Amino acid sequence: MAPLVALDRAGLTLGVQPLLDRVSLGLSAGERIGVVGRNGGGKSTLMRTLAGLQPLDSGRVIRSTGVSVALLDQSDDLPTGATVGDLVLGSLQEHEWAGHARVREILTGLLGDLDASAFGGWGNTVDAMSGGERRRLALARVLVLDPDVLMLDEPTNHLDVEGIAWLAGYLAGRRNVPGGAAGGLLVVTHDRWFLDAVSTRTWEVADAQVHTYDGGYAAYVLAKAERDRVAAVTQERRANLMRKELAWLRRGPPARTSKPKFRLDAAAALIQAEPEPRDRVELARFATTRLGKDVFDLVGATVELGGRTLLDRVTWRIGPGDRYGIVGVNGAGKSTVLSALLGQVSLSTGKLKTGQTVHSARLTQDLRELQAVAGMSVIDAITTVRSYTSIGGKEVSASQLATRLGFTGGRQQSRVGDLSGGERRRLQFVRVLMDEPNVLMLDEPTNDLDIETLTSMEDVLDGWAGTLLVVSHDRYLLERMTDRQVAMLGDGSLRDLPGGVEEYLELRRRTAGSGAGASARGPARAGDPGASAEQQRRARKALDRLDKQLDRANRREEELHAQMAAASGDPSALMALTQELDALHAEREALEEQWLQAAEQADE
Numbered sequence: 001m002a003p004l005v006a007l008d009r010a011g012l013t014l015g016v017q018p019l020l021d022r023v024s025l026g027l028s029a030g031e032r033i034g035v036v037g038r039n040g041g042g043k044s045t046l047m048r049t050l051a052g053l054q055p056l057d058s059g060r061v062i063r064s065t066g067v068s069v070a071l072l073d074q075s076d077d078l079p080t081g082a083t084v085g086d087l088v089l090g091s092l093q094e095h096e097w098a099g100h101a102r103v104r105e106i107l108t109g110l111l112g113d114l115d116a117s118a119f120g121g122w123g124n125t126v127d128a129m130s131g132g133e134r135r136r137l138a139l140a141r142v143l144v145l146d147p148d149v150l151m152l153d154e155p156t157n158h159l160d161v162e163g164i165a166w167l168a169g170y171l172a173g174r175r176n177v178p179g180g181a182a183g184g185l186l187v188v189t190h191d192r193w194f195l196d197a198v199s200t201r202t203w204e205v206a207d208a209q210v211h212t213y214d215g216g217y218a219a220y221v222l223a224k225a226e227r228d229r230v231a232a233v234t235q236e237r238r239a240n241l242m243r244k245e246l247a248w249l250r251r252g253p254p255a256r257t258s259k260p261k262f263r264l265d266a267a268a269a270l271i272q273a274e275p276e277p278r279d280r281v282e283l284a285r286f287a288t289t290r291l292g293k294d295v296f297d298l299v300g301a302t303v304e305l306g307g308r309t310l311l312d313r314v315t316w317r318i319g320p321g322d323r324y325g326i327v328g329v330n331g332a333g334k335s336t337v338l339s340a341l342l343g344q345v346s347l348s349t350g351k352l353k354t355g356q357t358v359h360s361a362r363l364t365q366d367l368r369e370l371q372a373v374a375g376m377s378v379i380d381a382i383t384t385v386r387s388y389t390s391i392g393g394k395e396v397s398a399s400q401l402a403t404r405l406g407f408t409g410g411r412q413q414s415r416v417g418d419l420s421g422g423e424r425r426r427l428q429f430v431r432v433l434m435d436e437p438n439v440l441m442l443d444e445p446t447n448d449l450d451i452e453t454l455t456s457m458e459d460v461l462d463g464w465a466g467t468l469l470v471v472s473h474d475r476y477l478l479e480r481m482t483d484r485q486v487a488m489l490g491d492g493s494l495r496d497l498p499g500g501v502e503e504y505l506e507l508r509r510r511t512a513g514s515g516a517g518a519s520a521r522g523p524a525r526a527g528d529p530g531a532s533a534e535q536q537r538r539a540r541k542a543l544d545r546l547d548k549q550l551d552r553a554n555r556r557e558e559e560l561h562a563q564m565a566a567a568s569g570d571p572s573a574l575m576a577l578t579q580e581l582d583a584l585h586a587e588r589e590a591l592e593e594q595w596l597q598a599a600e601q602a603d604e
Helices: 044-050 082-087 093-100 100-111 132-143 161-172 194-198 217-231 237-250 252-255 266-272 279-292 334-342 368-373 377-381 396-403 409-413 422-435 451-462 475-481 501-513 515-523 533-566 572-604
Strands: 004-016 018-026 033-039 059-062 071-073 149-153 184-188 201-206 209-214 296-305 308-318 323-330 349-354 360-363 390-391 394-396 438-441 467-471 484-488 495-497
Touching: 004 044, 018 059, 018 209, 033 044, 033 194, 044 071, 044 149, 044 184, 044 201, 059 184, 082 100, 082 132, 093 100, 093 377, 100 161, 132 149, 132 161, 132 377, 149 334, 149 572, 161 194, 161 451, 161 501, 184 194, 194 217, 194 475, 201 217, 201 422, 201 484, 217 475, 252 360, 252 572, 279 334, 308 334, 308 349, 323 334, 323 475, 323 501, 334 349, 334 438, 349 360, 368 377, 368 422, 377 396, 390 422, 394 396, 394 409, 396 409, 396 422, 396 451, 422 451, 451 475, 475 501, 484 501, 495 501, 533 572
Parallel strands: 033 184, 033 201, 071 149, 149 184, 323 467, 323 484, 360 438, 438 467
Antiparallel strands: 004 018, 004 059, 201 209, 296 308, 296 349, 390 394, 484 495
């Protein structure tokens, strides 16, 4: 099948930096491709090139006849004076979009109750809207267009956990284009959970090349680990591989005469040998030594701001070595709670007890604290805080920590004022760590950071002994960095989430299905008939049937995974099994949708 859009031996240099060097690739119908790579590596440029917005120095862009392309850029440049209705719906009349289930789904998922929200209705202009509101409008506009090729550059920016989950579900089940062929999706994002939920393939942009991997983020990490192992990108890895090779050769002539086959589980074996990322017991012991028994105790605390009650008589005890992730709807007051713990926002009622040895540091969402060092070099801006620190029981110099977080070689001599937004964010994090806090608060730490930097940040914090509080919409980062999550649901409560972020989303779905959902659909009218007793009986029978079908599908999926592992050396067999697995996933999604519809009718 010919690709919808493709590059043929594309070359592009911006300034002195080559971004594409004879790159050939394509996006075919039905593919959902996630693009990863370092900041400044060319991810957005690659997308703009495919969209026809960035001319090439050499090579060409190929687009199939009649294929429509739409791009969501990072800038959210919306026309001045445009209304919400004009921007999102364009020339669509009300009877057209109101009768179109897909458009209604987009409007509900991204804009919610339009008249009751900050969007202020269809006639409101976009000029005074916040960055988050403008982002949602721009995203809704490009989704309503429904192009054959949809390109999204950082679509999760300004979306909360719930909005990200909705968008992932929508894109993963995206519509078919006329003729029955599924449309193509290309998405640049640092949200690793989103990549896993949406992508069927991954492109990594690095060193002016684009490397292709099957699957989402998890599959990409496994495949990249195996690729790095085989390629032995460092001398140390080469030495390790040579030792393994020698051990294999010593097993005798039969081993040498057999033909070793590439095994798909090689990368998984690498991960199986890895220890847990954090030794929780050891870190807790260190944290207790540094912090004592007390960190923060909020007792019966009420926090009010701007006439709203953010916390209502909440008790929350945070101990040494605790690692909490905080999730919640936009405007629930997550950042304000961090300020209250630091004593920067007064409690209306209750009390806050702070341990005597607490030394807090907060990574804020802005970069104003770097203005004072804008004229310094990167390494000088770090050493003004401290030249050495201890992480994981080892002394680390300022230069070593900077290198771990991406400031390699001569980049440490760069002027702070010349750094990009992502580099400033990294520098801010290094300076915070060099101050040797024992309580660290990270407020939306993923802003402006690429996946490689986020991974490095997590690696550094794995060996950091202290209490960690993280506010983020990045589901992967929350579950990777923290051991427990709590939710602010906008009702003044602070809800513990034993089931993690998935439990939070379930709580939000229940809320939407009760009061909030009812108000969004309009008030119930007396006399509205529910499902009849006969309809409920049929729905319950359907539920039993669908449960059995789902069980069979789950068992078949396990069998297919086992067969794929056994057939790892047979590419043709693997391809057939993969196709069957894809078909099974589609069948299961359809069954789950039928199950939800039947469950709603059975409960009426």
